[in-house]
Amino acid sequence: MSKAAAVKLSPVVKSLIGAPHALGSAIPKPAPEKVHALFEKIRVKGEQGGVGPDSWLTLSTGSLVTVNSPATLCSLFDYASSRSEGLQGKINAAAVIRETALKCISFSGIPRTINSLVALRAHLPEDVKSGLGTEPTRQPTPDNVEATLARGIGLWDAIYEPHSAKLLSKLSDAHPDLPVHILASHYSLLLSDPFGTSPPGGYKIGRVLTSVVAMACLRAQQGVAPQLTSHVFGLKKSLLEGGGADGEQPVQGQEWLTSDDGVQWILESTDDISAVIGEGRSTFAGPTGVKAKL
Known part of the structure; x- marks a missing residue:
């Protein structure tokens, strides 16, 4: 046995990791009728405004990944x-959920997206499964790195103008590598779409729905109103020149x-999802016992 394989956790450490107050497990799915009624409410209200499945799927996925309820x-x-x-309609739905969950990394973190x-x-x-794409689309190479960075900066500017340069300077003051990481790892490689149209077995979230992903994630995790406000403005500016x-594609x-x-x-x-699925709890650090007010 290798030394790495021989490493063990003590009972005390195991109990601390699994302590109830630490919420060590994902949030379970409520009763099916509650879940169905929740999705119906969200879909119907959205359709009254004229949106289609892509919008309510994106919104719901961002919220559920953040609330941390993979079963839901x-x-x-x-x-x-x-x-x-x-079958193609089912593949498309899975592709929307899958791509949205990937983008949630930038707002809600890697572990929840993995779950x-x-x-x-x-x-x-x-x-x-057989209809979903299996080839990576975001692999950086010497041939695409400049275009990828330019794409990310373009998305950043589109969301944060007229304050984009000032915000980058503020982030750099906090830590010189903070804007480097945000632009290179998130806005360039993840949040900006690496393809012009949806690839076979995949889905292009696009500029408008990327803002919806951001808003759903930030609202669901609570406590980040300044960042949420920025992405609300980002959504409202998305159709402007x-x-x-x-x-x-509209x-x-x-x-x-x-x-x-x-x-x-x-x-x-998003508040409805937090209330029904998470029972109003934020699974991010926050004031104990605070519930979403609907």
Whole structure:
């Protein structure tokens, strides 16, 4: 046996890791009827504003990854699948959820995305799995690194103008590598889409829905109102000239989605998910016992 394989945890350490107050496990799925009613409420309100499945799937995925309920995320796929036409519709729903969960890394962290994507993969029917892309699309190479960085800076500017340069300077004052990491690792490689259109078995989130991902994640984790406010502005600016959505495939109902009514739907729907799935608890560090007020 190698020395690494011989390393063990003491009973005390194991009990500390699994202590109830530490919320060491993901949040379980509530009763099916509660979950179905929740998704129905979110979908119906969104459709009244003119948005399609991509918007309510993106919103719900961002919230559920952040709340840390992979089991409910799997139920989201089941709900979307039941409303999809044919196998391709189910593959598309899975692709939207999968790509959204990946982008959640930038706002809610790697562990929750891992929990969600691994659970989703295990849950998907074999024919849906077979239809999803298997090749990475974000691998940096000497040939694409400059274009990738430029793409990330473009997304940053689109979201934060007219304050983008000032904000980068402020981040650099906090730590000189902070803006480097944010731009290179997140806005360039992850948040900006590496393809012009959705690849086979994949999905392009796009500029508008990337802001929806950010808003859902930040609202669900609580305690980060300044960052949430920035991404609300980012969504509302997305359709303006220079807002980043130029030349992209339009999102169904995007004019409503980027309006105050659309913002209200995103925030209130995220609160509903936090209340029903997380029972109002933030699984990020926060004041004990604070629940979402609906």
